[in-house]
Amino acid sequence: MADQIKKQEILDAFRFRHAAKEFDPNKKISDEDFQFILETGRLSPTSFGLEPWKFLVIQNEELREKLRTVSWGAQGQLPTASHFVLLLGRTAQEMKYDSDYIAHQLNDVKKMPPEIMENMIKKDGVLSKFQESDFHLLESDRAIFDWVSKQTYIALGNMMTTAAMIGIDSCPIEGFDYDQVHEILEKEGLLEEGKFDISVMAAFGYRVKEPRPKTRRELDQVVEWVK
Numbered sequence: 344m345a346d347q348i349k350k351q352e353i354l355d356a357f358r359f360r361h362a363a364k365e366f367d368p369n370k371k372i373s374d375e376d377f378q379f380i381l382e383t384g385r386l387s388p389t390s391f392g393l394e395p396w397k398f399l400v401i402q403n404e405e406l407r408e409k410l411r412t413v414s415w416g417a418q419g420q421l422p423t424a425s426h427f428v429l430l431l432g433r434t435a436q437e438m439k440y441d442s443d444y445i446a447h448q449l450n451d452v453k454k455m456p457p458e459i460m461e462n463m464i465k466k467d468g469v470l471s472k473f474q475e476s477d478f479h480l481l482e483s484d485r486a487i488f489d490w491v492s493k494q495t496y497i498a499l500g501n502m503m504t505t506a507a508m509i510g511i512d513s514c515p516i517e518g519f520d521y522d523q524v525h526e527i528l529e530k531e532g533l534l535e536e537g538k539f540d541i542s543v544m545a546a547f548g549y550r551v552k553e554p555r556p557k558t559r560r561e562l563d564q565v566v567e568w569v570k
Contacts, residue, residue: 352508358557360507362514365419366548372425372511380547383505384498391463391470393448395433395491396498397539399528400426409527416518420546424514427546429528430499431539432491435484440470444538488540495542506547516544 372380377400384398401407411421421427437444441464449455449463463470474480480487503513524541528534 356504356507359510360503360513361550361554361557363420363512363546363548363550363554364514365551366423366425366512366546367551368423370425370549372547372549376509376511377426377547379509380502380505380511384502387498387501389494389497390490391473392453393438393445394452395438396495396542397431397433398498399429399431399533401429402426406527406531410519410524413523413527414516414519414544416516417544417546420514420516420548423548423551424546425548427544428502429544430495430542431534432488432495432542434491434537434540435487437538438487438491439481440464440468440474441466445470492542499543499545502545512548512550514546516546519544 381398381400389395401410407421407427411417414421417427433444436442439445445464446460449460455463462468465471474487478486478490480490499515503515506513519541521541525534528541534540
């Protein structure tokens with residue numbers, strides 16, 4: 344019975360979640376609740392456990408206004424959201440198999456044994472083969488960053504689901520001018536001299552009006568069983 348209750352709670356959260364275009368500016372998410380949301384982002388899975396992200400929580404009103412002028416998809420959210428997050432991804436200089444960042448992550452964070460780490464990052468090792476021949480990531484810096492961005496979306500999805508499960512609304516946002524957002528963040532010193540770039544945005548808060556009923560294609564239209 345408990346499993347059925349938990350399943351229903353999860354489904355209810357997915358049905359509750361919608362892309363809120365505007366939030367109640369007078370209702371703020373508690374520090375405890377937002378730390379909880381961020382923690383589920385931090386604990387999200389990444390390719391090879393490389394954690395190629397950073398979450399910028401933009402609470403500065405002046406910076407939010409700068410971002411609003413170049414983010415057509417966040418006109419209602421930036422002025423009203425309780426919390427506004429930019430999900431950054433590490434760039435090619437950080438994510439190539441032989442970078443200092445990857446060596447640090449495997450050695451200092453993951454505590455990988457030296458012999459296994461060497462097999463990961465050497466020229467013909469596991470990670471280099473994955474990046475070079477399996478996924479063709481070394482063909483361009485953009486290819487590597489697109490791979491990184493896919494991973495930020497895992498964290499984004501988990502954070503939004505977590506928020507919905509505790510009654511908090513959210514909105515994922517891709518509606519922005521990438522070059523201009525990059526320039527703003529670079530001028531603010533938030534990209535750490537090219538180590539990061541903007542992947543996606545997300546707003547969190549409390550809805551001001553109820554959304555239309557959720558609509559989706561039927562399950563048998565999106566799932567095919569191959570037996």
